[in-house]
Amino acid sequence: MTSAEPIRLAARAAHLPASATAALDARAKQLIADGVDVINLTSGEPAFATVEPAALAAIAAIGEDFTRYTPAAGIPQLRSSVATYLNRHGTTYTADHVVITAGAKQALHYAFTVLLETGDEVLIPAPYWVSYPHMVTLAGGVPVEVRPAPGGSLKITPEQVRRAITPQTRVLLLNSPANPSGVVYTREELTALATVAAERDLIIISDEICDHWVYETTFTSVAALGPDIAARTLTVGGMSKTFAMTGWRIGWVAAPAGVSRAVAAVQSHTASAPSSVSQRAAHGALTADLAQELNSRRTALDERRKTVLKALSDVPGVQVDGEAQGAFFVFVDVSKTYGLRSSTHTISSAAEFAGLLLSEAQVAVVPGADFAAPDHVRISYTVPPDRLADGLRRISTFVASLTT
Incomplete structure (x- = not known):
């Protein structure tokens, strides 16, 4: 093998794609790092601090050379x-x-x-x-x-x-x-x-x-x-x-x-x-008594969930599928926007919808193809309430701007 020849990968790895959710989260974070005001609704990561007993136990472990x-x-x-x-x-x-x-x-x-x-x-x-x-x-x-x-x-x-x-x-x-x-x-x-x-x-x-x-x-x-x-x-x-x-x-x-x-x-x-x-x-x-804190966090996310469901119910052309009673996500069918045109492109897929939403409204969501749902996008509501509300306004404005 010469230095110019690529190393042959095993079949199990050769066609293995990177995680789509991680890739889109990284793209949104890069735009944010570049100074773009992107509202990132891709991540399944709660916007809360690590619970304090965990941090204190870690500090103690380091102090004990554990x-x-x-x-x-x-x-x-x-x-x-x-x-x-x-x-x-x-x-x-x-x-x-x-x-x-x-x-x-x-x-x-x-x-x-x-x-x-x-x-x-x-x-x-x-x-x-x-x-x-x-x-x-x-x-x-x-x-x-x-x-x-x-x-x-x-x-x-x-x-x-x-x-x-x-x-x-x-x-x-x-x-x-x-x-x-x-x-x-x-x-x-x-x-x-x-x-x-x-x-x-x-x-x-x-x-x-x-x-x-x-x-x-x-x-x-x-x-x-x-x-x-x-x-x-x-x-x-x-x-x-x-x-x-x-x-x-x-x-x-x-x-x-x-x-x-x-x-x-x-x-x-x-x-x-x-x-x-x-x-x-x-x-x-x-082993800490965190019930009150964790329940408070759940209540906070439930309020954000309700905010998303209410806001999207008022946006024609998008529809939340499923009951959305758990986790941090709503799954939205955007197929009724197909054939509509943004300021630059005609939408023909959820991937295009997500791409245009990011480039024209600076809101990042995950298209559903890699979830085996190509007509959907996933919206995460883990971001702080003010950012979530702004993101929902941007989505509504973007959809309202689409023309035939």
């Missing part, structure tokens, strides 16, 4: 505090069921790695978080979309799951509250889906990273539906969303002990273990 390798599964006290935290939803986890990872995203990657043989299929409800299918592919699996009925609640049904199952199906992936739609499945809906999984001997991976952010309804953890369901369920979560600790990179897998041991073994050969300081920070947050 900066070495930890056990691959995580420090025992954090594994125990995570189990206690999860059990508030009615699960029965112990520390032995929990493995600490560098964020929920890594937890999902490990889960697919230990479960999937080459060619195994994973059922993924659409619309879905952009990374799910790529994680499945990297683990050797095959992502299979399960689409809800058009114009409905953006929730899948047991009948749709049954129709999607083949002899190769291994895993049903669930995400409630859901990214990008914000939909929240009821206990009855999750029970019906889990019953199908049990009937067909499927493993359930339940991504519950936004379990705290539920409005006007009740959160249900899949593993709390009963011992038979818990025995086939991997629960994924983390500190990022609830405790405003996205940069600390602490997540977890809670699963039957045999699965957890396998996840810890994989981690021992890859990341070794998550950051020792971040683990102590997470333990500090989980």
Whole structure:
């Protein structure tokens, strides 16, 4: 090989795109750095400070020189505090069921790695978080979309799951509250889906990273539906969303002990273990009395959610799909703007809508193609209320300016 020849990449990486949400967030932040007054509604990152007990615990850990390798599964006290935290939803986890990872995203990657043989299929409800299918592919699996009925609640049904199952199906992936739609499945809906999984001997991976952010309804953890369901369920979560600790990179897998041991073994050969300081920070947050503060934050985001829903209901040509009862997002159908013209271009896709909204109104949203919803955009309402209100005004003005 000469210096002029490119290094050949493995097939699994050669065509792997970067995260669309991360790319758009980076573009918006670059424009902001260049002095452009961009209102960034792309990020799923709460605009709150990291909770104080986490910061204080991290400072103490550094002062104590707690900066070495930890056990691959995580420090025992954090594994125990995570189990206690999860059990508030009615699960029965112990520390032995929990493995600490560098964020929920890594937890999902490990889960697919230990479960999937080459060619195994994973059922993924659409619309879905952009990374799910790529994680499945990297683990050797095959992502299979399960689409809800058009114009409905953006929730899948047991009948749709049954129709999607083949002899190769291994895993049903669930995400409630859901990214990008914000939909929240009821206990009855999750029970019906889990019953199908049990009937067909499927493993359930339940991504519950936004379990705290539920409005006007009740959160249900899949593993709390009963011992038979818990025995086939991997629960994924983390500190990022609830405790405003996205940069600390602490997540977890809670699963039957045999699965957890396998996840810890994989981690021992890859990341070794998550950051020792971040683990102590997470333990500090989980063992502090933060109920009042966290509930206050949830109330604040609920007010922003209501502001978005009200503002968009008054904008002709856009429509919020789904019930938007959880997480930080509303999912907006913009297909009625197709064929309309801005000051520079005619809109023919949600991607063009998002691009023109950024270039002409300086508002960043995420187009839905990578969420398997090409006629939609995702709007995050995590920014401060004044910026959110300004962004919504800009969206309304932009749509009103479109002409035939």
